[in-house]
Amino acid sequence: MRALWSGLSIQRKNSVLIGGLVLVVAATYSWAAYDGMRRTVLATAGERLRSVTDQLAGLLQNSSKQLITLTRTTAADTAVRAFLRSPGTRTRERATAALQRIADQTKQVAEVRLWDAHRRRVFNVVLNGPGAGELADTTVLLGASGPDSGAIGRFRAVGDSVLFPVAVLVVDRGGGRLLGYMTEWRRVNSTPRARDQTNRLIGSKSTLYMGNLGGGVWTDLTRAVPRPPVDVLEAHTLQRYERAGVGTMLVAASPVSGTPWAVVVEFPRSEVLAPASAFLRRLALIAPGLLLVGLFGAWLLSRGITAPLSRLTGAAEAIAAGDYSRRIELDRRDELGRLEQAFTTMAANVREAQRKLEDKVRERTVELEDRNEELEAFGYTISHDLRAPLRAMFGFSQALLEDYGDRLDDKGREYAQRVVTGAQSMDQLIRDLLAYSRVSRAELKLGRVDLSRVLREATTQLQVEVRNRGARVRVEEPLPAVLGHEATLGQVMANLLSNGIKFVAPDRTPELRIRAELREGKAGGGEAGGGADGGWRLRLWVEDNGIGIATQHHERIFRVFERLHSTEAYPGTGIGLAIVRKGMERMGGRAGVESRPGEGSRFWIELPAAEQTHDQERQYDSAG
Amino acid sequence: MIRNGSTILLVEDSPDDVLLVRRAFQKAGIENPIVAVENGDEALAYLNGTGLYADRQKYPLPTLMLLDLKLPRRSGLEVLASVRQHSGIKRLPIIVLTSSRDEDDINRAYDLGANSYLVKPVAFDDLLRLVRSLEGYWLSLNVRPDVSAA
Numbered sequence: 001m002r003a004l005w006s007g008l009s010i011q012r013k014n015s016v017l018i019g020g021l022v023l024v025v026a027a028t029y030s031w032a033a034y035d036g037m038r039r040t041v042l043a044t045a046g047e048r049l050r051s052v053t054d055q056l057a058g059l060l061q062n063s064s065k066q067l068i069t070l071t072r073t074t075a076a077d078t079a080v081r082a083f084l085r086s087p088g089t090r091t092r093e094r095a096t097a098a099l100q101r102i103a104d105q106t107k108q109v110a111e112v113r114l115w116d117a118h119r120r121r122v123f124n125v126v127l128n129g130p131g132a133g134e135l136a137d138t139t140v141l142l143g144a145s146g147p148d149s150g151a152i153g154r155f156r157a158v159g160d161s162v163l164f165p166v167a168v169l170v171v172d173r174g175g176g177r178l179l180g181y182m183t184e185w186r187r188v189n190s191t192p193r194a195r196d197q198t199n200r201l202i203g204s205k206s207t208l209y210m211g212n213l214g215g216g217v218w219t220d221l222t223r224a225v226p227r228p229p230v231d232v233l234e235a236h237t238l239q240r241y242e243r244a245g246v247g248t249m250l251v252a253a254s255p256v257s258g259t260p261w262a263v264v265v266e267f268p269r270s271e272v273l274a275p276a277s278a279f280l281r282r283l284a285l286i287a288p289g290l291l292l293v294g295l296f297g298a299w300l301l302s303r304g305i306t307a308p309l310s311r312l313t314g315a316a317e318a319i320a321a322g323d324y325s326r327r328i329e330l331d332r333r334d335e336l337g338r339l340e341q342a343f344t345t346m347a348a349n350v351r352e353a354q355r356k357l358e359d360k361v362r363e364r365t366v367e368l369e370d371r372n373e374e375l376e377a378f379g380y381t382i383s384h385d386l387r388a389p390l391r392a393m394f395g396f397s398q399a400l401l402e403d404y405g406d407r408l409d410d411k412g413r414e415y416a417q418r419v420v421t422g423a424q425s426m427d428q429l430i431r432d433l434l435a436y437s438r439v440s441r442a443e444l445k446l447g448r449v450d451l452s453r454v455l456r457e458a459t460t461q462l463q464v465e466v467r468n469r470g471a472r473v474r475v476e477e478p479l480p481a482v483l484g485h486e487a488t489l490g491q492v493m494a495n496l497l498s499n500g501i502k503f504v505a506p507d508r509t510p511e512l513r514i515r516a517e518l519r520e521g522k523a524g525g526g527e528a529g530g531g532a533d534g535g536w537r538l539r540l541w542v543e544d545n546g547i548g549i550a551t552q553h554h555e556r557i558f559r560v561f562e563r564l565h566s567t568e569a570y571p572g573t574g575i576g577l578a579i580v581r582k583g584m585e586r587m588g589g590r591a592g593v594e595s596r597p598g599e600g601s602r603f604w605i606e607l608p609a610a611e612q613t614h615d616q617e618r619q620y621d622s623a624g
Numbered sequence: 625m626i627r628n629g630s631t632i633l634l635v636e637d638s639p640d641d642v643l644l645v646r647r648a649f650q651k652a653g654i655e656n657p658i659v660a661v662e663n664g665d666e667a668l669a670y671l672n673g674t675g676l677y678a679d680r681q682k683y684p685l686p687t688l689m690l691l692d693l694k695l696p697r698r699s700g701l702e703v704l705a706s707v708r709q710h711s712g713i714k715r716l717p718i719i720v721l722t723s724s725r726d727e728d729d730i731n732r733a734y735d736l737g738a739n740s741y742l743v744k745p746v747a748f749d750d751l752l753r754l755v756r757s758l759e760g761y762w763l764s765l766n767v768r769p770d771v772s773a774a
Contacts, residue, residue: 385694387723391746392640398748399647427746434725 010309014302015295022294023287030283038276042250045272046238049252052202053265054235057254060210064259067186068150072168074102074112075182084114084170084179087122096125103127108186110163113137114170115181122180132156132163132185140167141181152259155188155210155217162188162219190221205271209264213255228253232262240269308336312343324351372441379437382430390430394423425567432575435491436560439583444485446587448610451479451540454486455514458493462501471501471510479516481610482538488583489607492591495576496603500544502570503601513543518609538609541602548597558591580605630763633686634660635667635703636721637695644748645690645721648755656763659683664698667691668706671713685713685771688762691738693722693729701732708737715769717762 008016074080083095099112111131114123119141124131135156143151144167153165163185170179188210190198198208198221209228211218218227230239232253239251248269255262270277311328318326324347328340397419405413455475459466466473482489497512504510517539549557549564556562558581563574577591584591584605595601636642642660649658661667667689670677677683689707693700700720708714719740720733733741742758745751 387744387746388638388641391644391723391744392638394746395640395644395647395748395751399644423746 009306011299011302011306014305015298018298018301019291019295023291026283026287026290030280030287034276034280034283037279038273041272041276042269045250045267046252049206049238049250049265049267050236052206053252053254053263055201056208056263056265057256060256060261060263061258064152064256067152067166068168070106071166071182071184072150074099074184075168075170076173077102080114080170080182081172081179083123084116085172087116092123095123099125099127108189109184110187111185113183113185115141115183117178117180119181129161129187130158132165133158135163135165135185137165137167137183140165140183144168144181152261153183154212154215154260155219157217157224160223162217162224164188188219188221195221202265203267206265206267209266210256210261211264213260213262228264228266230264232264243268305336308332308340312339315343315347319347319350324354375437375441379434382434386430387427390423390426393419394427397423425571425573429573429575432573432579436575436579436582439488439491439579439586442488444488444586446483446485448481449484449486449489450481451489451516451538452477454489454493455479457490458497461490461494462497465498465501469501469504469510471504471512473497473512474514476513476515479514479540480518480538482607483610484587484589484607488587492580492583492605495580496542496605499576500542500546500601500603502572503546503565504544505547508545511545513541515541515543517541519606536609537606539604539606541604543600543602545600548599548601549593549595550597554593554595557593630656631684631686632656632658633667633670633689634658635662635664635689635691635695635700636660637662637692641692641744644751645755648748648751649759651752652756652759654755654759654763656687659686663696664700664703667703668698671707671710671716686716687768689716689718690721691718693720693724693733701729701736704733704736704738712772716771717766717768719758719762 005013077095077098079091079094079098083091085091095114103109103112107128109127110129111124111126113121113132115137116122119138135158137153140151140153143149143153150166150168153167155162155164157163165183165185167181167183170182171177172179199206202208207220209218209220209225211227211232213232216227218225228251229241230251230253233255235252235254239253240248241251243249243266246268249266250269250272251264251266253262253264308328315326315328326347328343331337332340397416400408401413401416401420405416408416452475459473465471500512501510519537519539553564557564558577560578561574562578563572580603581591584607587607589605589607591603591605593601593603634642634645636645639662642662646658646660649656659670661670666676669675670683671685671689673680673683691700691703695703700722704718704720707716707718714737717739718737719742720738721742721744722729723744724730725743730741740762742754745754
C-alpha cells in the first residue's frame, strides 16, 4: 500500500487527495442534510399522527353520544314502551314491527334487546345479519343506569364481524317511572363512503384501528384484527413497532372518552421517510458529478505544479547524463519560477565546475605523463649512464689486477679487489632497482599461469645458488593454475626461493618446502584484484628452515631497502621482498610471512585461483 | 670497387668502453683492426667516405659495425636507419652493443635492421666471453655480404 502510494506521481497523489476530500465533504454534507430532513419529517409526521388520532378520538366520542341519543329516540317509541309496560303477544308484534322499521333505516343495527326493570331479558329481535347471540349485556346495562344516561359497551367479535352494544333506559312518557332497558347491538362495518372520509382525514397510507382499552377485540372498521402491539393508554408519545412484511410502523393511540374504546392510527415509517430517501438518492446522483468535477480540478491544479516540475526533473536528468545544453524557461514569478532560476544558475555552475575539473584533469594528466616520462628517462639513465662508469671501475680494476697484479703488494691487490666487489654489488643494486621499478610501472596483463612451470623456471635460474649451498627444494605437486602475470610471478618465486636459501645459518643445509592451499576468497589489496573477489584463492607457501624473523619485522622486510642483517653476513640489496610484495599487489594478490626467530619462516603469496575442477578442490581442501 | 676488409668499426662515445673493448679483443687474440668513432655523424661520414675519412686506403669499409645506441648528435638508431636506406652499405652487418635493456630500444633496433643486439656486461670477464663469441660467429662462421661504397 505504502509502496503503491509512493509510486504515484505528485499529480496523481494531489488528484486522489483532493478527490477524496471532495468526496468526504459531499458525503458529510449529504448525510447531515439527510439526517436533518429525516428528523424534521419524522417530527412533523408524528405531530400530525397524534393530532389526527386525537381528532378521531373526539369524533368517535361525539358519534358515540349521537348513537346513545339515537338509541334513546328508538327507546322512546310508543310500541316499545307499550310492550315493556304490558308484555304480550300483541304488544310484542307491534314492537317488533317498529324496530323492524328502524332496522331498515340503519343497516348497522344487528340486534335489539329489551329488558324489564329488573334487567331480565324479555325480548330480542335480530334485524341485520347475525345477532349478538349469547353475548351478555350485563356491564353495559349497569353503565346505562340513571336518567338521561346511556352507555356504550366493549367490542365483541362474532365470527368475522365486530359488534358493540349501546344501552339506554326506557322510561314512561312524561318521565319518572322506569319501564326497562333497551340494548342495540351495532355492527362495526364502515361504508365505502366512510372509509373514503377517513382516508381523507388520515391519508391513504395510514391505517385506523379501534378496539377495547383493556381487551383483545380490535377492528380496522371492516373486520376483526389482532390488537396492535402498542400501549393504547399512552396517548402522548409516538410509538413504533415492526409489522411483518411492511417494516417499522409509527403509531399514535388515544382512548375515546365516554367509551371503553381506544383508537390507534399507524403509518409506515418508510412512507414518512420517503421524501428524505428521495433526497438522499438525488444527492447520491449528484455526488459522483461533484467528485468528477473535483478530480478534474485537482488534476488541472496539479498539472500546473507538476508539469514545470517534470520539466525541471527532465533537465536535471539531462545534466546528470552529462548534457548541459538543456534550457528551461517557465516564465513564472512564483516558487517554481525561483526554482527554475536557481536551477539554471546551478546548471551553469555545475557546467563551469565540470569544465574547470576537466581542464585540471587534463593538466594533471599532462603533468603526470611528463613525470612518468621523466621517471622512465631516469630509469634509462640509471641503466645506461650509471652503468658506464661502473663498467669502467669494474673493468679497469680487474685490468689492474690482471695486468699489474704482480707489481702490487697484498694491500694494493686487496684494495683493487674491494673496488671490484663494490662495483659488483652496485651493479646488483641497479639491476634490482630496475626490476622493482619495472614491476611497479609495467602494465600487467593477467592470465592463467601454471605454477609448476613458473617454479621449475625459477629453480633453474637459481641452480648456482642451490648447488653452492646444497639446498633441497621439495615441491608438493601438483600445483594448480592461478590468475597472474607469468614473468612477474617468476621473479616473485625466484626472489622467495633465493631468500629461503640465503637466510639459513651457514652450518645448516637449506631445506625448502613449497605447497599450495585453496582458500575461500577474500578481497585482495591490489589494484587488479577487483574482478576475483569472492572466488577461490590460492595460497602458495614457501617454508624454509632458516634463521627466522621476529614478529615486529614481519611487515618491515617487505619494504624497499629494509635489511635486518649486515651485507657481510647475508649479502643482498634489500629489494627482493619489496619486489615480491609489489608484484603480488600489482597482480591483485597478497604476500606475507609467518615466522619466529630460530624456527624458520613460512612465506606465502596469494592469488585468485584459475577455474578449478571439483577433484582438485577436494584434493586441496583435504591437503589444507 | 674496393672490397671491404677485416676492419671493425666501433661506434662508441665512452673512451673507457673503447679501451675496454680494445683490451678484450686484444685479450681474446683477435687481430682485426678496430676503428673507433665517437658519434653517429662520424660513423656515417666514415661509411660514406666523406670528410676526414675520404681516404679508403686508410679508412676501408668495415666488415662489421659495433654500434652503441646512446650517442651524442645522432643516435645509434638513427645511424642504423640511415645505413639501411643507403644502397651501397645497407647490407653491412651491424651489431648493437649497448647498456640498454629497454624493450623499446631492443625492438626498434631489430625493426630498423640490426643483425644482433648485445648488452654490455659490467664484469670484464663477461665482456671477454662476449668478444670471443662475437669473433667465433660474426668474423669466422658468418658468410659476409658484398658491401661497397656507392
